[in-house]
Amino acid sequence: MTEMTDMRTMYGETLIKIGEENPNIVVVGADTTDSLKTKPFGKKFPNRFFNVGIAEANLVSVAAGLAIEGKIPFASTYAIFLPGRCVDQIRNAIAYPSRDDKKGLNVKMVVSHGGLSVGADGGSHQQIEDIAIMRVIPNIRVMIPSDTVTVSKLVWIMSQTYGPFYMRMARSKTPVIHSEAQDFEIGKGIVLRDGSDCTIAACGITVHMALEAADALKQEGTSCRVLDLFSIKPIDSALIEKAARETGGIVTCEEHNIMAGFGSAVAEVVTETYPVPMRRIGVQDKFGESARDNEIPLLFAKHGITSINIAKSVKDIRSKSR
């Protein structure tokens, strides 16, 4: 049984650890600090914790002002309220301002409740456009961790790497994918399974689905390479090109609109480096709906985002390429 852990809890705990070491770490919230688990940081460092209320435009802009003064603000709320609601402030107050060779301001936008897996809150709260929004803004780096190990490592890395970041976490607990010993580097993907027949590239909670699909295909004698591309921008072009060259086909999977999202980012690399057949699993340009926790698999199934569909797509690619 895979261990299930909570990304937000890991986020909050990691913030306290880095906050102890680095007095420039500050945390800004917008009435969701309890949910994002940043409240304990505020208890520990009351002078470095600001709750601006339900005012997300203000949240990111205050964070920008803190950043220009040398602070390292972590600005957090739910995904639906940050990229979608504040694209102007993110673009103009965080990404655009560049002094000398510093590109953008040093704000870390960390959200939870990304994608369909939000569940019960419904389509209004399921942010399926954030990868698209954030990755088209120059200077912003986009991260989607697949588990709590990644969350913890990325928070450390972001705190030590200059520039604006967007990191999307899932609402519900997620299986642990990586070992504590795993190295993480911005712009580098991780090969979780090696394989030669096809590649499955995923990010966030769909990494687990990719592994399930690979396991199932292995039973049938198909060897899949599985990539955790947690760094969507910058993306690991070399790793993708190598996978295309060595496995001859790529299936991507994301809980996001397939337009301009993760699959598109992979496809951009594939078409320009080593074109091979691709399939993109994701939300087919429509909105989600409510689903209680035990119904979330049904919601994903309705949108075709399942390990079975991943496996089908792998087979489809392989049958076409023969």
Added chain:
Amino acid sequence: MGLNYYHIIKQVRETRKLVIKGTSTAGSGHPGGSFSMAEIMGCIFFKFLRYDPKNPLWEDRDRFVLSKGHASPGLFSNLAVAGYFDKSEMETLRKFESRLQGHPDFKCPGVEFCGGSLGIGLSFSIGMALAARIDGKPHRIYTIIGDGESDEGQVWEASMTASKYKLDNLTVFLDRNFIQQDDYTEKVMPLDEELVSDDISEMWKDAARWKIGDKWRSFGWNVLEIDGHRVEQIIKAIQSAQQTKGTPTIIVSRTIKGKSVEHMEDNPKWHGVAPDPKIAPIIDLELDCQFLISPSIIAGDMTNLENEVKRAAHGRADFIHLDVMDGQFVPNTTFDHTKIKELRPITQIPFDAHLMINEPVKHVRNYVDAGSDIITVHAEVCDESSFGEIHDILRGNEVSVGLAMNPETELPSWAEKFIPDLDQIIVMSVVPGKSGQKYIESTHGKVQRISKILSDKKFTGFIEADGGIDLSNIGSCFLDGARVFVGGSAIIGQKDVRATMSEFRKRVLSARRKLLIQKAYELGGIDLVNKWIDLHEVGKKKTDLIQIAKEAGLE
């Protein structure tokens, strides 16, 4: 410490000229909103803000955030005058690969916030203010927001946040010019009350209709409401903000869009249009022709000078002229510095102290301490050394420096070295000593002559006409080159000081219009005269100008 009045208004004049230079060269940009905030910017940059142009990111500098980023020419011109870059760079405004982008950008040294998208700057300033607090730094954050910008909901999100965190290191100006891109603010989205008619001056007449200060007050801010073109009010408001603990301060500044250029003033069209390069030299001259009225209180009731100061203040005087006579340099005696000290608390209006005393170098410190903002001493009782000493004392105390000449006196040769730095030169048109004398006609020629000499010697200050100035001669005194007018019995001696002063201004304005029409004619003949007159769309300016042109035979 004085207001440093002339220093500030001279810088403001130069920044306005640079805005015209930049926008007219670029062919686009926002002069209107740059001019409405010009005096505010001047006071912040040249009185309060601590900065080092050689080290723009000096850690302990004060921060200035222009949230209404479209007024970037107004910011860039101040940065240029402050020495961040050469003034000639204003000509690169909005051009490809320029540091002076269409909106403020870090490409330009001294810019603290990349503005453009409205409603963000106040939140950004809050971040800066919080950071200063975390670090225990005493520097301050000054922010200007626009009234049109206040339509943005984020302004009010920020307003609550600054109040919650009691950010007393944050001072915000609301540039309340009543005009946004489409129309008057009170028509597009009323901040005070909806404007029913088309006349914005309606809003100015009734202070009970101003609600925007109440909005901020209810959000928990310390709210000060001022005339945003009066330097002394801006300065006192900032000083008051600095002393306010536990709340952020907003200074609601009633301003005029396009202020100082008649055809731009209060005309919504000049929100985002650049002046025609052919018109630019006329605007430059108009900016050089700003004028001030300084009523002399000794023309009133000498037994109740307090009341005379009040009357002058009520009449909207630019300065209060204080004639100090010692009974030696002149036969009469009026009062000395002790009286000035007593009068000082009555008003914020600058005190223009004219010392008709012997050995001014011995006494000048007393007049500084008494609260004078401008001190003028007589050439007849100074030499290079004593005037140099006086000059240094005044500059060191941010008091403006004046030199006066009696009717029989010419500009002394020792004074030449001081000319570029002098703020004010008084050319007496009566023999000093008592009020109520007649203007000596030969003074016209003398002022014209001196004016020419001064401009050749790079004088940037103001000539003050003093003695027998009244409605009959003020226009010609202006055309001679005088820009400040002392009114004795002709103003203070009148029952209705405000109406009289308003009449004085009208006369000068009329003379100025005549001068500008002549300038237009010199530059481009009747065509340019007509073109320039046509720009005056608001009110009845155009009708008046056509009349003046007719009388001058230039129509």
